[in-house]
Amino acid sequence: MAEMKPLVLDVDGTFLKTDLLFEAFWAGLGRDPLATLRICVQHFGHRARLKAELAEIAQLRTDLLPVNPAVAELALNSQAAGREVVLASASDRAQVAQLAADYGLSQTVFASDGVTNLKGRAKAEALVATFGEAGFDYAGNAGIDMPIWDQAENALVVGRVPASDSLAQRGKNVVTLPGGWSFRGLIKALRPHQWVKNVLLLLPMIASHRFDMETLLPIVLGMVAFSAAASSIYIVNDLLDLEADRLHPTKCRRPFASGAVPIAVGMIASLFLAALALGIGAALNGAFLGAVVLYMVTSLAYSLRLKRMRWVDIATLAGLYTIRVVAGAAAGQVEVSVYMLIFIFPVFVALGCVKRLTELTLATNDDRLPGRGYGRPDRPDLLNVAGLGVFGALLIFFLYSVSDQGHALYPDTWLLWVALIPMAWWLIRMVVLGWFGKQDYDPIVFALRDKLGLGILMITLSLMFWAAGIWAQWFGG
Missing domain, CATH: 1.10.357.140 (UbiA prenyltransferase)
Known part of the structure; x- marks a missing residue:
């Protein structure tokens, strides 16, 4: 039986639903922004070197990168049939080799090496030198892959690639796989x-x-x-x-x-x-x-x-x-009054604590949240800070009610004191809901969708309008 020809898969946008260069750039920005930006400026015109330098900083978890399910299934079925599945990419060799190892693909990979940017015609020449003309099938997702499809026996096109329309006209067998966004x-x-x-x-x-x-x-x-x-x-x-x-x-x-x-x-x-x-x-x-x-x-x-x-x-x-x-x-x-700014800041401190409390309550273990400095053991401390924020906001609101500016805008001061009751109810309720994980991950978004909470806020606002004489001004009486 004749030996089956290898299946060669492009990586960026084909096997993966992402691009390793951009993945490395953003991972590098997160780890060492100054070094990443310096490398981009220094090697912008030398893509192979740029990719190699970024790969050293980024250290990507290639096992977490999203794969195209249709291409991954094709690779799995091809391997099950005894066919070699090879990755060929313009991305850095170290990243491509790591990706191939993660998914148990061929140890033979074609990729940029810090000197040569293995893209388009350069990739086609490398594949032909190893497998011969029409000695492989190739899957790609962009017009730059045309020289490689020309040399492949079968062209596998991922997503909509207008440039590939001419392949079938020239007698090439074309298979289309889902892709795009x-x-x-x-x-x-x-x-x-x-x-x-x-x-x-x-x-x-x-x-x-x-x-x-x-x-x-x-x-x-x-x-x-x-x-x-x-x-x-x-x-x-x-x-x-x-x-x-x-x-x-x-x-x-x-x-x-x-x-x-x-x-x-x-x-x-x-x-x-x-x-x-x-x-x-x-x-x-x-x-x-x-x-x-x-x-x-x-x-x-x-x-x-x-x-x-x-x-x-x-x-x-x-x-x-x-x-x-x-x-x-x-x-x-x-x-905007200074009192208002001093009032809202502790309110938002409390809501910031609520955001973290919600995340930690919904966490599945005691490890620190990915990309954050908190773990579930920090919940009591967050609760305490949230409580201080609530107390501080209510105290400042009371002080505002007895200030000259408060008297000028709200003649009926006692109604502001009454408004403190629903205001405290709303704040404490938000903290309690966060503690028990019964909120959205963003407390402000949750608050603007929470019918009971909105009702409490409307009561608070109505009392403040009453204290200011706005209802009387608008509706008479």
Whole structure:
């Protein structure tokens, strides 16, 4: 019986639903950002060297990388039939060899070696030199693979590759396998459900009782800017957290971690959204633009380093929420009181603790959360800090109620004291729900979907409007 010809698989976008170069870049940014950026600048024009240098920094967990199920099944069936399955990639040799070992594929691999970038025609020449013309079948996913398909006996095309349409016309046997990505996956990566947090920009307008379109419209534009900025940073955060997300029971389904959306697409989307946020900021006013820049820089620092630092991460989360409030004041050009800023910060500290409590309660073991500085033994400490945040917020609200500014805006002070009751109920309830793991992973998003919680907040707000005389002003009496 004649020996079966080997099946040669491209790696990036074919066997894997991701790209090893971009995986290494983002893993390198997470581990050593300065060294990674320096390498990219130094070796940008020498791709083989760039890939080799990044591979040394990144140390990827190739066993966690998402594979194309159709291609993986083909490889498994081919091996079961006694056929050699070989990986051939423009990615670095060390990474490709490790990937082949993870999946029990042939020890013979074709890859870039730090000198030669094994792509397109160079890969075709290497395969022909080893297996001969038409001595192998090849699976690829891009137009750059055309020289290799020309030399293969059978062409396996993963996803939609317009350039491959001519192969069948020239008599080549073409097999199409599923691949590619969907725009819906990209929308999911933007986390539009998180945009509801930008209602925080409305707080200064509500607190100052400025209910007019001249104030509201720029704040709405500001909310659009912060939504774009947030989505831009969410993408960056997901790309920095690829390995941690893949180790997480639910975050492993995120678009980039699962390979549903290519990393390169995410990078382009992130740059576009950042430019949109900054453009809107510049169109509004300098103070709002400064708030957007501060938010994005702080968010980036959080993604790169601060989220891994115990307690610093919670303070940073609280700061990011507070920046939204300051931005709302800047966009609407309304004055925000110092009392308000001092009040909301401990509220957000408490909610930051609730976020970590929820994650730890839902964790399956006592190990530290992937990419975070906390483990389940830290739950009591987080509960204590959350309690301090709740107490601090309520105390500051009381002090505000008896201040000159409080008396000026809320003549019926006793109603503010009554409002402390539902306010305390809401805060304590959020902490308790986090302790028992009965929340979403983001407390702000949970709060804006929680019907009972929203009812409690409406009662609080109604009492504050009553104390300010707003109900009487609007409805008479």
